[in-house]
Amino acid sequence: MVLSKYFLFATLVVALVLGDDDNPTGFLSIDCGSLNSSYVDETTGFTYFSDKGFTKTGENREIADAYKVQTNEQQFWNVRSFSEGIRNCYTLKPTLGDQGTRYMIRARFMYGNYDNENLAPTFDLYLGVDFWDTVLTQYAWNKVNKEIIFFPKSDDHLYVCLVNTGHGIPFISALELRPWNNETYVSETGSQQLFGRYDLNPAINQVMRYKEDAYDRVWLAFTENIWIPINTTEGKNITKNIYQLPSPVMSTAYEPNRTTGNLGLIINPSNSSAPFLFYFYFHFAEIQELQKNESREFNIFVNGKFSHGPFVPSYLVTNTVISTSSETTSDGEIHIWLNRTQNSTQPPLLNALEIYLLTDLSQQETNQADVNAIQNIKSLYGVTKNWQGDPCAPKAFLWDGLDCSYGSNSSPRIISLNLSSSGLNGVISPYFADLTMLQALDLSNNSLSGTVPEFLANLSSLRTLNLKENNLNGPVPPALLERSNNGLSLSVDANVMGNQTTNQTSSSPENWCRKNKFVVPLVASIGAFFLHFV
Structure with missing residues (x-):
């Protein structure tokens, strides 16, 4: 015979970590696309939560009634469908908060003709930065389970991503995260993906x-x-x-x-x-x-x-x-x-x-300090770009506006960040200084206010800094001007340089400019200019 292979965690995490008879410690159950904030599943007794706190994209859809009556598992009655973007991700947190705990994660799919197209899609599934498996749904009534046993690379986050491969719109019915006994299902290298x-x-x-x-x-x-x-x-x-x-x-x-x-x-x-x-x-x-x-x-x-x-x-x-x-x-x-x-x-x-x-789940994730910094920037300014999953990896899914460096034995680092025309408001956050390997930073054409912060001068690898077309005030910090003497290409608005005398010790701006040998092109009438030091 033949066998064939047919960040809104606050209240949720508290409930899950405490655990009870129906929700063992560390168990996380998510009904993807559910309109209910939570409910108790009649079969397992688990509390299933809506996925709204775990992903920011996609839309809730309901499977056809003809297929709904074929299953008593409520998790299959709705799906979340991702019609926009190539990669869409869920962000989970291993609730035991221990990188030494082995987990099983199960992703579940039932097409159920939710879109009335009668075309069951095929798409890829990623666990973090690593390819997990291809989801082949085949028929509207098929229930597809993808399971893998693994050690999370980070105790802070876990990404489950659906990738559009051009064969239909990705969707998902449920996500289930379960801690397992570390002495079971042991392999010397790699993780174990369920075949049957x-x-x-x-x-x-x-x-x-x-x-x-x-x-x-x-x-x-x-x-x-x-x-x-x-x-x-x-x-x-x-x-x-x-x-x-x-x-x-x-x-x-x-x-x-x-x-x-x-x-x-x-x-x-x-x-x-x-x-x-x-x-x-x-x-x-x-x-x-x-x-x-x-x-x-x-x-x-x-x-x-x-x-x-x-x-x-x-x-x-x-x-x-x-x-x-x-x-x-x-x-x-x-x-x-x-x-x-x-x-x-x-x-x-x-x-x-x-x-x-x-x-094999061995691909390097982005440096954790860089991940924290860019996530903080995203949250602080409400960046609306489709920034999901790991910022730098896989390279094919690099976040918009980012460039990264890649080493064979080291984590990717963010080296360029372009947030021009991104609707940023408020002051320039110190979180930018946490991207310590930045070589280029473009914050132009936003509504940033306040003064140009001196901490930008501490980015030792920075070669290009564009702050034009904002509501910033001068002066440019001396340390940043000194960096410009050593190769930093700095672009600022005219009024920022117009206030440059405030904190200088020279008796006049002319003397200070002569002393530091910089040239200001005579184009100030256009409202902003490029400042180059020689």
């Missing part, structure tokens, strides 16, 4: 998640007619291991038919990009009380290579066996076999299976 999670259970269309599953994994019932289903009424007595599998999942299993005696699976990773490494989590529990003359023992093979064994599942005790593979057969598939040993009187069994794909 299966409850080998003859109950058709059954979906298992919280509260049965403490980590809120979504288990899909997996049925197969050629295998023999077995179960136990002692499911509640099954001892759990650190993976905390739900008792209903472990209380059912499949055996192969008596003709073959071995249990085989074929996995088709055709949608995965090479190179890849798969992690297989086999979950076993003996759920039949064997007689003294009976035994169940088997070996695990992956692509014909011995992986683990001989393995004897324990009675009513969960055991997890992990195997990996970075190879496929000649036909591009992965073959898994559970083969009975010669000493075994009973065939192999399998209760549950999880398959993960090792994913």
Whole structure:
């Protein structure tokens, strides 16, 4: 058989960090596109919050009634659609505030013909600055889940971004963030992206998640007619291991038919990009009380290579066996076999299976000090540009008006900022001085007021500064004028230089100008001029 891959945090964070029986500590549930500020989900008991505090773009849409009645999960009834911009992002905060905590994040999608176009879109999903996966919705009724287990790079923010690839308008139904046990799903490098999670259970269309599953994994019932289903009424007595599998999942299993005696699976990773490494989590529990003359023992093979064994599942005790593979057969598939040993009187069994794909999330994010500075500037002045996600990375989604430097082993740094004609009001904020690697700063044609601040002279890499067409007052600070003697290209309004004598020690502006050897072109009548020092 074939398995295929079908900053408004204040009140929210307080509620989530405290936690309760229905909202465990660190769990964050967002209904994207919901018109309700919050509600309690009937299935899980989780409180779902509207996404209005987590993204500033997109529009709320409602799926067609014909598809709404097909699901009792309220999170799929609305979507947020992003018709403008290439990249649109959600900003989340890992609520435990600990960079050493492993998280699972799940993005959920159901098209539901919300736009009456009957064209299910395809688009890309990014986790921070790293490509996560491509979302292929295919049909209006399809529910698509994308999950990944990872360590956040920052304990301050987490970006989930949807990228328009020209194949329809991106949308999203729900976002769910869950802290997990750091001792589970461990890989030496990289993060693990879910390929498939299966409850080998003859109950058709059954979906298992919280509260049965403490980590809120979504288990899909997996049925197969050629295998023999077995179960136990002692499911509640099954001892759990650190993976905390739900008792209903472990209380059912499949055996192969008596003709073959071995249990085989074929996995088709055709949608995965090479190179890849798969992690297989086999979950076993003996759920039949064997007689003294009976035994169940088997070996695990992956692509014909011995992986683990001989393995004897324990009675009513969960055991997890992990195997990996970075190879496929000649036909591009992965073959898994559970083969009975010669000493075994009973065939192999399998209760549950999880398959993960090792994913590289190693791209450097923008320097955190620069991120804080530019976010503060954005917030202070209410910048209306589509500034979302990481400012500098990936380079293809660089924020408008920014230029950055990129090093192979260092974080990107903001080196140029152009906020000309951006509707800025108020004084020039000290936050600009926090962009310590700035080489060019253009604040021209705004409504900035007050004096030219001296802290701009502390930007040691600054080579170009344009402050023209504002409501600034002089004088230009001496330190900034001194910087101009050493190569800084400074542009200011005429009235700023007209007040230049205020803080000078020379007896006249003429003497001061002669002493510092600068030339003022005779174009002051146009209201502003370029000041060049020689």
